[in-house]
Amino acid sequence: MAATQEEIVAGLAEIVNEIAGIPVEDVQLDKSFTDDLDVDSLSMVEVVVAAEERFDVKIPDDDVKNLKTVGDATDYILKHQG
């Protein structure tokens, strides 16, 4: 069953927490991965790959650069999830 927006944000928070050590409560829709959450470009790749597995979605390299905020990633997953 497709994940809801709330479930996706919660899932991303767990992933970001595991990869970058950011507290889950800091991962909010309006937060920028790079500027607010200190997720660098290489960690972002790890976040994306983990999100692909968790939400059964493909996020090609060309699309990764457009995912600036947690909201961008959530919208992308909502739209593309299997």
Added chain:
Amino acid sequence: MSKIKPSKGAPYARILGVGGYRPVRVVPNEVILEKIDSSDEWIRSRSGIATRHWANDEETVAAMSIEASGKAIADAGISAEQVGAVIVSTVSHFSQTPAVATEIADKLGTDKAAAFDISAGCAGFGYGLTLAKGMVVEGSAEYVLVIGVERLSDLTDLEDRATAFLFGDGAGAVVVGPSQEPHIGPTVWGSEGDKAGTIKQTVPWDRFRTGDLSTLPLDSEGNVKFPAITQEGQAVFRWAVFEMAKVAQQALDAAGITPDDLDVFIPHQANMRIIDSMVKTLKLPEHVTVARDVETTGNTSAASIPLAMERLLATGEAKSGDTALVIGFGAGLVYAATVVTLP
């Protein structure tokens, strides 16, 4: 039809000796920062690289190879005359022909050993090792010298903040020879030419021939830039960590080795972040020693695996007889992974 007598090779092959050469000049991040807007902290956090070696005019591709090879031959306990073939993997030998391998074979004192260069980027060591194993077992050479050598400082754009800090120079060599037991596992290798643009040379050499330099990239002072290696960092990282971890696992499976059986992991020293993520993805047990030579050697492409192997043995972090997984991956894209017994 006449009957052709076949060649007679050894039952199996193994790595008998290893040697390395690192250029005298050690280049810290501070030197890199003279030309790019970055910081030591940024470079270390993205790559794990603190210093690298850059070759001087005397430390040519041939000279570094000869130094490393001499050590590998001595370590193998053979003489140069016994070397039947010399395989050199490099992308930074700037004379199109002849191959640098012939000069190396001659200066080492081999007895007219077969000698040739191969081009397989950062997978070059694994490609050379695979050829060498085949030659020893098939019987076309009893001992084969496999050299990975690079002067990547010559192919580095020092004004590109994404790559200026990555590359280093050096040579690593191994001697592959006959064995009664298998000590080099099956190679899992391949190419993905659809991703050729992911790591590439900025401009091909023949662009310089037309006389029209207006289409060539210029540096900050308006001079035409020498070709350099450029890459799409995120795409390379994703491929290296997640796709190459699968290849590494396939090489373990092909050799009948479980992670618990493994003593040492020697991935291509591309970037510490790639190495750390591969270790995590492969779920390697704590007891496995991981090569992290990139910190002080940088990315030396085809030379990185034998250089890292030599250092682990020299420092005692690994020992002769240990079982090691080696995997190289890079421009092509190409890759090669296998399990070996350390010399």
